Amino acid sequence: MPVPHNTEHLRFRRMTPADLDEMAALLGDPAVMEFYPAPKTREQAPAWIAWNEDNYATYGLGLWIIETHDGDFVGDCGLTWQRVNGELKLEVGYHVRPAWQGRGFATEAAAASRDFAQEHTDALELVAIVHPDNRASSRVAEKIGMQRVDDDLGADGSVRHVLSMRLRSTADLSDGDRPR
Numbered sequence: 001m002p003v004p005h006n007t008e009h010l011r012f013r014r015m016t017p018a019d020l021d022e023m024a025a026l027l028g029d030p031a032v033m034e035f036y037p038a039p040k041t042r043e044q045a046p047a048w049i050a051w052n053e054d055n056y057a058t059y060g061l062g063l064w065i066i067e068t069h070d071g072d073f074v075g076d077c078g079l080t081w082q083r084v085n086g087e088l089k090l091e092v093g094y095h096v097r098p099a100w101q102g103r104g105f106a107t108e109a110a111a112a113s114r115d116f117a118q119e120h121t122d123a124l125e126l127v128a129i130v131h132p133d134n135r136a137s138s139r140v141a142e143k144i145g146m147q148r149v150d151d152d153l154g155a156d157g158s159v160r161h162v163l164s165m166r167l168r169s170t171a172d173l174s175d176g177d178r179p180r
């Protein structure tokens with residue numbers, strides 16, 4: 001099963017239960033989870049890993065582990081299907097350990113995930129769903145070619161910015177694949 005291509009500083013691999021310590025530390029870090037309802041507890045981290053293993057098996061994609069070429073754990077990045085105002089859209093997501101932030105790593109990894117979506121899915125569009133105050137996340141999305149197009153309204157009334165880019169034009173699809 002393919003994963004995104006290597007970047008200048010990073011390589012991708014599938015997440016497994018052996019990543020529990022690193023993933024629990026990442027998802028339990030209040031700085032990393034500032035724009036989520038709460039950091040995840042160690043007990044919640046296995047469900048995140050299992051969700052990604054399900055996504056690899058079902059869709060051939062998910063959030064993958066990103067690590068340096070020396071094998072140092074950097075975080076996760078990749079693709080998941082998410083509902084945006086009721087419609088399923090392919091989203092790129094990323095979480096980088098604070099120690100590795102500010103070096104362009106999220107941008108490198110997000111660009112490789114975008115390329116994977118172009119090469120290995122039929123999706124026409126890639127989105128990023130971002131908390132309005134999460135400037136770092138919006139910048140990563142903008143730097144790989146996205147623009148804010150919409151807001152997603154949660155059931156609780158919360159607002160998320162939706163940034164989007166086209167992955168291919170409908171002219172690239174065969175007649176049978178063209179949306180109607």
Ligand SMILES: CC(C)(COP(=O)(O)OP(=O)(O)OC[C@H]1O[C@@H](n2cnc3c(N)ncnc32)[C@H](O)[C@@H]1OP(=O)(O)O)[C@@H](O)C(=O)NCCC(=O)NCCS
Pocket residue numbers: 031032033034035093094095096097100101102103104105106107108129130131134135136137139140143
């Ligand atoms: C978002 C995140 C992945 C970015 O990781 P990163 O590796 O530091 O990002 P990059 O180094 O590729 O930086 C990308 C851009 O964001 C900018 N940026 C980074 N941190 C920023 C901040 N706190 N405020 C404003 N801009 C910021 C960078 O300056 C850069 O833009 P520039 O080239 O125009 O200067 C990281 O901050 C993170 O893990 N945040 C917590 C998890 C999260 O919110 N994920 C997104 C969920 S939607």
